[in-house]
Amino acid sequence: MRLPALLLTLLLSGAAVAAAPSDRPPDLQPVPDGPPAAGDAPPVTIKPGSQGRVVEYRANGKLYMLKIIPRVGKPYYLIDQKGDGQFARQDSLDSGMRPPMWVIKEF
Numbered sequence: 001m002r003l004p005a006l007l008l009t010l011l012l013s014g015a016a017v018a019a020a021p022s023d024r025p026p027d028l029q030p031v032p033d034g035p036p037a038a039g040d041a042p043p044v045t046i047k048p049g050s051q052g053r054v055v056e057y058r059a060n061g062k063l064y065m066l067k068i069i070p071r072v073g074k075p076y077y078l079i080d081q082k083g084d085g086q087f088a089r090q091d092s093l094d095s096g097m098r099p100p101m102w103v104i105k106e107f
Contacts, residue, residue, distance in 0.1 A: 045056040052070035056063055066078040066087065078087035 043058040043061075045058070047054045047056065052068065055067040055069065057065040057067070062083070064080050064083070067075060068078065069075040074091065077090045077093060079090055080087050
């Protein structure tokens with residue numbers, strides 16, 4: 001008895017979705033396939049050195065972040081948070097903020 005009711009419900013819900021008017025705007029353009037063009041990517045410069053590598057990240061021609069990758073030790077970041085050219089060190093891009101989470105239901 002359950003299987004025919006389930007099939008009927010699925011059939012009717014599919015028909016309702018197909019008959020619903022489209023909420024799409026009329027001027028939609030298809031998404032291009034493939035990777036973005038070279039001009040779309042943010043400018044990143046990698047500078048090797050004797051002590052390791054420095055990766056520079058720029059937006060609109062302005063340097064906003066450096067990733068320092070030393071030969072020995074963990075990588076760290078220098079970030080210009082205010083845009084004034086003063087860089088502050090961060091050991092990772094993780095802010096450390098964790099929202100509270102609770103288990104609602106387990107299966």
